[in-house]
Amino acid sequence: MFKKSVTKILLLVLLVALVAGCTAQGNGDDEGAGDAGGTxxxxxxxxxxxxxxxxxxxxxxxxxxxxxxxxxxxxxxxxxxxxxxxxxxxxxxxxxxxxxxxxxxxxxxxxxxxxxxxxxxxxxxxxxxPELVQIVATKDSGIESVEDLKGKKVAIGAPGSGTEANARQILAIHGLDYDDLGKADFLSFDEAAAQLQDKQIDAAFITAGIPTAAITEVSQNTDIVVVSVSEDKINEAIEEYPYYIGIEIPKGTYEGQEADISTIAVMAxxxxxxxxxxxxxxxxxxxxxxxxxxxxxxxxxxxxxxxxxxxxxxxxxxxxxxxxxxxxxxxxx
CATH class of the missing domain: 3.40.190.10 (Periplasmic binding protein-like II)
Structure with a gap:
């Protein structure tokens, strides 16, 4: 008699546990819920x-x-x-x-x-x-303008990135393409910063808000030049690509930057x-x-x-x- 009662109690507990489990699982499908707790x-x-x-x-x-x-x-x-x-x-x-x-x-x-x-x-x-298109070169490279990028080793952004599209478009309004560069390197910000410091590349395109950590790091360890885009080329870029705006990188944004730098920007x-x-x-x-x-x-x-x-x-x-x-x-x- 005692054994039968225990068996019935155990079966009842098991049944309650199964029902509770099913109910909790069903409630986990509420809209916006990431798990059974509704997170x-x-x-x-x-x-x-x-x-x-x-x-x-x-x-x-x-x-x-x-x-x-x-x-x-x-x-x-x-x-x-x-x-x-x-x-x-x-x-x-x-x-x-x-x-x-x-x-x-x-x-x-x-x-x-x-x-x-x-x-x-x-x-x-x-x-x-605003995300500024920043063209950063090592001082030793002798680069002072976009046209000076011809024949140089340049980081143009990660493959398929927004930076890469910006680099291609800016080069185009200056009559250049990737074939005119000594080397067009598809590099992330981190990779570009490291290779600028190690003098493996001469310049890099970096599209980001300012100050950009990658450029700040380079400027603290390497003499750099932030390259300006001329006013007429800025206007040409805006006419061709209406999502661009003209903007300045204020002097002192980076170590050794002694003047305001004209460039273009998109919006994040x-x-x-x-x-x-x-x-x-x-x-x-x-x-x-x-x-x-x-x-x-x-x-x-x-x-x-x-x-x-x-x-x-x-x-x-x-x-x-x-x-x-x-x-x-x-x-x-």
């Missing part, structure tokens, strides 16, 4: 650790984790703009830093995306800061997938602007993140969750 995991695609995307992405992960309930955000180092487009398109990232020109190319299926399907699931969250922006939960997109946008001081504390470019310019130059449709926040704040395209 939403957010992957933030940035760039190389020596650029500007990565520290800003780290700041975003921190403010999202601290201010959005149920969110665990992680920053990922990537090959930057072009790779980030692919990560968003495939659903492998939830928010990404991307140059506005690259976003436009992807949406239209042109330039580096020519011959590929248009990427139609991209949505804008915010425009964030935050891109999310079309199917990102609307409430989450709203909360992410709200947190970025309400916790802006924390971003500024991480990197100087946080100062450029301003509500008033969040939609200026937006090349794609804004995510409805983000647009809801902007409309509440009286901001429109």
């Amino acid at each position: 939403k995991y957010i992957s933030i695609a940035t760039g190389g650790t020596a650029g500007t995307y990565y520290p800003l992405g780290s700041a975003l992960s921190q403010i999202f984790n601290d201010n959005i309930d149920g969110v665990t955000a992680n920053v990922e180092s990537t090959g930057a703009s072009v790779e980030n487009i692919e990560l968003i398109a495939k659903g492998d990232a939830d928010i990404a830093f991307i140059q506005n020109d690259i976003t436009y190319y992807a949406a239209e299926g042109i330039e580096v995306f020519e011959g590929k399907d248009k990427v139609e699931n991209l949505r804008g969250l915010a425009m964030v800061y 922006m935050l891109v999310v997938p079309e199917d990102l939960d609307e409430d989450l997109a709203y909360n992410m946008t709200k947190t970025i602007f309400e916790q802006r001081d924390d971003i500024i504390a991480t990197h100087e470019r946080g100062k450029d993140i301003q509500l008033e310019t969040a939609l200026t130059g937006m090349p794609i449709e804004v995510h409805p969750g983000a647009m809801k926040y902007y409309e509440e704040q009286g901001i429109s395209q």
